[in-house]
Amino acid sequence: xxxxxxxxxxxxxxxxxxxxxxxxxxxxxxxxxxxxxxxxxxxxxxxxxxxxxxxxxxxxxxxxxxxxxxxxxxxxxxxxxxxxxxxxxxxxxxxxxxxxxxxxxxxxxxxxxxxxxxxxxxxxxxxxxxxxxxxxxxxxxxxxxxxxxxxxxxxxxxxxxxxxxxxxxxxxxxxxxxxxxxxxxxxxxxxxxxxxxxxxxxxxxxxxxxxxxxxxxxxxxxxxxxxxxxxxxxxxxxxxxxxxxxxxxxxxxxxxxxxxxxxxxxxxxxxxxxxxxxxxxxxxx
Amino acid sequence: xxxxxxxxxxxxxxxxxxxxxxxxxxxxxxxxxxxxxxxxxxxxxxxxxxxxxxxxxxxxxxxxxxxxxxxxxxxxxxxxxxxxxxxxxxxxxxxxxxxxxxxxxxxxxxxxxxxxxxxxxxxxxxxxxxxxxxxxxxxxxxxxxxxxxxxxxxxxxxxxxxxxxxxxxxxxxxxxxxxxxxxxxxxxxxxxxxxxxxxxxxxxxxxxxxxxxxxxxxxxxxxxxxxxxxxxxxxxxxxxxxxxxxxxxxxxxxxxxxxxxxxxxxxxxxxxxxxxxx
Numbered sequence: 001x002x003x004x005x006x007x008x009x010x011x012x013x014x015x016x017x018x019x020x021x022x023x024x025x026x027x028x029x030x031x032x033x034x035x036x037x038x039x040x041x042x043x044x045x046x047x048x049x050x051x052x053x054x055x056x057x058x059x060x061x062x063x064x065x066x067x068x069x070x071x072x073x074x075x076x077x078x079x080x081x082x083x084x085x086x087x088x089x090x091x092x093x094x095x096x097x098x099x100x101x102x103x104x105x106x107x108x109x110x111x112x113x114x115x116x117x118x119x120x121x122x123x124x125x126x127x128x129x130x131x132x133x134x135x136x137x138x139x140x141x142x143x144x145x146x147x148x149x150x151x152x153x154x155x156x157x158x159x160x161x162x163x164x165x166x167x168x169x170x171x172x173x174x175x176x177x178x179x180x181x182x183x184x185x186x187x188x189x190x191x192x193x194x195x196x197x198x199x200x201x202x203x204x205x206x207x208x209x210x211x212x213x214x215x216x217x218x219x220x221x222x223x224x225x226x227x228x229x230x231x232x233x234x235x236x237x238x239x240x241x242x243x244x245x246x247x248x249x250x251x252x253x254x255x256x257x258x259x260x261x262x263x264x265x266x267x268x269x270x271x272x273x274x275x276x277x278x279x280x281x282x283x284x285x
Numbered sequence: 286x287x288x289x290x291x292x293x294x295x296x297x298x299x300x301x302x303x304x305x306x307x308x309x310x311x312x313x314x315x316x317x318x319x320x321x322x323x324x325x326x327x328x329x330x331x332x333x334x335x336x337x338x339x340x341x342x343x344x345x346x347x348x349x350x351x352x353x354x355x356x357x358x359x360x361x362x363x364x365x366x367x368x369x370x371x372x373x374x375x376x377x378x379x380x381x382x383x384x385x386x387x388x389x390x391x392x393x394x395x396x397x398x399x400x401x402x403x404x405x406x407x408x409x410x411x412x413x414x415x416x417x418x419x420x421x422x423x424x425x426x427x428x429x430x431x432x433x434x435x436x437x438x439x440x441x442x443x444x445x446x447x448x449x450x451x452x453x454x455x456x457x458x459x460x461x462x463x464x465x466x467x468x469x470x471x472x473x474x475x476x477x478x479x480x481x482x483x484x485x486x487x488x489x490x491x492x493x494x495x496x497x498x499x500x501x502x503x504x505x506x507x508x509x510x511x512x513x514x515x516x517x518x519x520x521x522x523x524x525x526x527x528x529x530x531x532x533x534x535x536x537x538x539x540x541x542x543x544x545x546x547x548x549x550x551x552x553x554x555x556x557x558x559x560x561x562x563x
Contacts, residue, residue, distance in 0.1 A: 091454060096379070121456035131447035134470050144455040147465065191451070198455060 042067045042202060042232045043088065047102035050083050050092060057083045059256045060102065065249075070224055070233040072247035072264065074240060076279070080256045081236040082128075085204050088234065089123040090116050106202070121148060124200035128207040130187035132179035132194070137171050140179045140190055144198040157197060165193035166223050185216030192223065196231075203227065205235040209242065221246040240280055244268050252276045318541060322534035330535055335501050335517075338526060345536055347503050351418065351511035352487070352540070355497060358422025358507070359429055359486055364479055366426075367433020371475075374434065375441035376463055387438075394431035401427055402492030410496060416510035421497025425489060429482040436478025440471040473555050480551055484544045490515040514540045 043065040050058040058080045065071050073081045083092065090111060092098040104111045111119050121144075132140050141158045142150075150157065158175070162168040167189040171182070179190055188208055195203060205224075209217040217239075224233055224246050237243050243250050244264060251261040252273075260267060260276045271277045286294075329344045336343025374386055405424035410416055444467050452462040468475070497511050499520065504511035514536050521533035 089454060091450065094450060094453060117456050117458055119456075120454055125454035127447060127450065127454075129447060131445070131451045133448060133451065133466055143452070143465070144457075147455065147457045147461050194451075195455065 040066055042107065044105040044108070045103070048084070048087060048104060049101040050080070050087055051099050052095060053097040057256050058087075061253075061258050063251060063258055063261055065232065065234060067232050068228055068230075069248040070228060070235060070246055072243035072250045073234065073236045073253060074238075074243050074250060074279070075253035075259075077238075079253045081253055082206050084253065085125075085206050085234060085236050088202070088204055089120050089125055091120075091125065121198050122200055123202040123204060124195035124198065125204045126188070126191050126195050126206065126208050129211050130184055130191050132182075132187050132190050135179060136176045137179050137182070137190060138175040141193050141197050144194060148198055161193040161197040162190075164196050164227065165189045166219060166226075167193055183216075185212050185219065188212060188216070188220065189223070192220070196227075200231065202232045202234065205233065207236050207238055210238060217242070240268075252279060254279070315541065318534060318538040321531065322536070322538035325528075325531035325535035326538065330532070330539075334503070335512075338529075341528070343532075345512070345514070345517055345532065345539075347500060348512040348514050348517040348536065349539065349543075351497070351500070351504055352514045352543075354418050354504075354507075354511065355421045355425055355493070355513055356483060356487055358418065359425035360479075360483065362423060362426025363429025363433055363482060363486075367430045367479070367482070368437050368475060370430070371434045371437025371441060372463060372468070374438045376459075376467065387435075390431045390434050393427075394435070397491075398424075398428060398489050399491040399494075402494060402496055405492065406495045413508065415508060416496060416498035417508045418497060418504060418511045419507045421493050421511065421513065422507075424492035424496045425486040428486045428489065428492065429479075432482035432485060433479055436481065437471075437475050440474030440478065441467060443474070444470045476551060476555060480548050484548065487544050488515050488540060490519050 041064045043063075045064065046062045048058055048061040049056060061084060073084060075081050086092045087100055088104065088111075090100075092100055093116070100112075106114070106119070106123065133143060135143070138155075138158055141161050142154050145154060145157055159168060159172075162171060167186060170186060171190075174181070179187060182190060188211075192203075192205075192208070209220055212220070221242065224235065227233060235243075235247065247264045249261065250264045250267045252259045252267065252271075252275075254275055260271060260273045262272070267276065268280060271280065327344075329342055330346075331344060331349065332346050333342065333344035334347055335345060370386075370390075374383055374390075378386060401424050405420050405427070409420040409423055413420070448466050448470060449462055452466045453459070457465065493513055493516050497513055497516065499516050500510045500512045518533045518536045518540070521529040521536065524530070
């Protein structure tokens with residue numbers, strides 16, 4: 001198990017193997033990944049610092065994110081979870097004053113050197129509040145395909161994406177209605193479908209369920225599980241039950257530092273760091 | 286009654302009365318125009334050239350066409366420049382540049398229309414040695430710019446940034462995001478702004494006095510002096526002939542009706558075409 005270990009503020013990730021933890025067989029890949037698309041590590045991040053103006057939000061994060069698993073980021077408000085997530089597809093650049101230092105390698109290629117448009121096509125994102133475009137349901141999903149000069153049948157791809165987002169059956173008869181006629185949960189699944197339409201390798205979700213009711217939340221968690229074989233998922237969540245239920249690995253961030261990064265069952269049952277334990281048992285945050 | 290409920294009643298009455306006053310001024314003007322102008326309105330008014338003094342009949346066909354040409358030209362200049370500058374202001378400009386630009390645009394908006402007329406006279410009429418539709422349209426176009434810029438900017442800024450982020454995160458470039466998401470989301474508002482700008486300049490007389498000038502006959506092409514409704518209203522209204530006074534009222538009625546019509550048609554077309562806005 002490469003990349004998983006405990007981290008204490010400022011130190012590098014301890015790359016020791018976690019043989020003791022009962023993880024599924026497919027995660028126990030050789031520690032040295034190949035450069036191919038199915039390499040076990042999708043993101044290798046070292047020394048990531050992000051600041052907005054004079055205020056440094058992330059103080060040097062070292063973390064590796066595995067392919068085709070769900071990685072959850074937890075931590076109290078303002079700990080830098082969202083900033084971390086947004087730096088993975090360079091959405092940090094939409095903030096004028098943001099400055100990013102350190103290396104983020106996506107399949108061993110530094111994302112800072114990549115064309116940002118290509119990067120974002122490979123690394124999709126779903127936001128906290130559903131943000132469908134003021135267009136029809138169909139046009140929302142087709143948007144990414146159209147701007148990418150999609151060749152082939154648009155309607156087939158739209159249907160495929162809506163099916164992947166478990167929304168097809170609810171909307172198939174009203175594809176040309178405004179996306180705003182949908183409920184909040186449906187809108188969020190529409191946003192997931194929209195992100196999936198361009199077939200990203202990585203899907204970043206920034207508290208995707210915080211505005212949704214428990215039933216819809218369960219649907220989206222189920223969805224994440226189904227997407228795992230085809231997509232690497234990184235999810236920021238405030239909800240620790242959600243992290244425990246839906247993720248394979250969990251990273252705990254506190255005040256801009258990575259405190260602990262473990263397979264989810266281990267982090268929630270036997271956390272290595274007392275601060276992690278304090279947080280997950282609800283003593284702060 | 287308590288003091289609070291008295292205040293409520295008084296303020297409700299006051300605000301309501303002012304709202305009513307605004308509406309009634311509009312209808313009073315319309316009614317007055319119709320009362321005085323309708324009698325001079327006839328098929329001839331729309332199809333005939335102005336008749337000489339003491340010759341009955343005659344119309345303002347050349348002025349109607351002239352105004353239409355002037356406004357078309359004004360839109361060709363004012364709308365693209367205004368909208369693109371508005372996009373720059375809302376989407377690209379940094380804080381300092383934006384505030385300088387905004388201030389300048391507001392200054393331009395405050396420049397008296399007669400000064401805009403002098404400007405057009407200097408840069409177009411003098412070099413061309415003739416009054417022309419071109420010069421008049423240019424002057425009106427410049428007057429449309431600041432109104433279009435500010436309204437475009439306001440409506441673009443009202444588009445939630447979450448929509449921009451959604452588009453960028455899908456790998457859309459910045460310009461694609463603007464043309465495919467941001468502008469469409471604000472389109473109805475931007476068009477309303479353009480309509481307001483058009484209505485504003487449609488009645489401008491001062492900048493036309495030494496640009497388009499006037500013409501008792503047809504104006505061909507773009508480089509001849511042309512008649513226009515506001516200018517006709519002015520000349521006819523200050524004339525000593527009763528017949529001309531009636532024609533001036535009619536011209537006023539036609540001008541207001543045309544502006545109103547353009548407004549209503551655009552709104553209806555938009556309402557039918559874009560049921561998707563929230």
